Amino acid sequence: MEETSEELPNFYIDINLLGLDPTSNKNKTERNSLGTKKGSDLLFLALFVTYQILPSTRALPIDCQKNTAVCLEEIMKEVTQVRFEVKILTENKTLSKPKNCVELYHSGQRISGIYTIDPDDSGAFNVYCDQTTSGGGWTVFQKRMDGSVDFNRTWNDYKHGFGNLVGEFWLGLDKINRLTQNITKNMLRIDLG
Numbered sequence: 001m002e003e004t005s006e007e008l009p010n011f012y013i014d015i016n017l018l019g020l021d022p023t024s025n026k027n028k029t030e031r032n033s034l035g036t037k038k039g040s041d042l043l044f045l046a047l048f049v050t051y052q053i054l055p056s057t058r059a060l061p062i063d064c065q066k067n068t069a070v071c072l073e074e075i076m077k078e079v080t081q082v083r084f085e086v087k088i089l090t091e092n093k094t095l096s097k098p099k100n101c102v103e104l105y106h107s108g109q110r111i112s113g114i115y116t117i118d119p120d121d122s123g124a125f126n127v128y129c130d131q132t133t134s135g136g137g138w139t140v141f142q143k144r145m146d147g148s149v150d151f152n153r154t155w156n157d158y159k160h161g162f163g164n165l166v167g168e169f170w171l172g173l174d175k176i177n178r179l180t181q182n183i184t185k186n187m188l189r190i191d192l193g
Helices: 002-017 025-029 040-053 068-090 101-106 155-160 173-180
Strands: 113-117 125-130 138-140
Touching (some): 101 113, 101 125, 155 173
Antiparallel strands (some): 125 138
């Protein structure tokens, strides 16, 4: 019983971050045009989907005491993602993954970071989306910054990818192939520096 009382305040805070009030009777009894409940039932479903089905976008745990700014940015990304999923649920759309970072950008995801995409409905994977450079919507498939990751690798490493999406990485030839096998015109941007 003591565990529940410790978890409840965190759950309540998460709900409030979504802009919903779990104590409101309006949320519990209001029904949509189909006659199904909105509010608490929808919120439960959204939180269930978010915490149980969606893969984690964090590559490594963040020490919030030492990296407050980074931690806050990660929390805001997660809140933005949860709001996005709640919006999809409230519009009675199916939960399908975006095909690329451009779709994410057009859906309101304007913060650069790690997102989950499924370009060809063959299975989702995480990518780093640059949502600020030249209008946003760029799927980053290679990042080199400080030489901390050795790029002298085997063919298998280049085929499947290596590194860390929040640092230096190579996305992988298999994933890049999936990104380019669509009817949408793709553009390549190379930033050297």
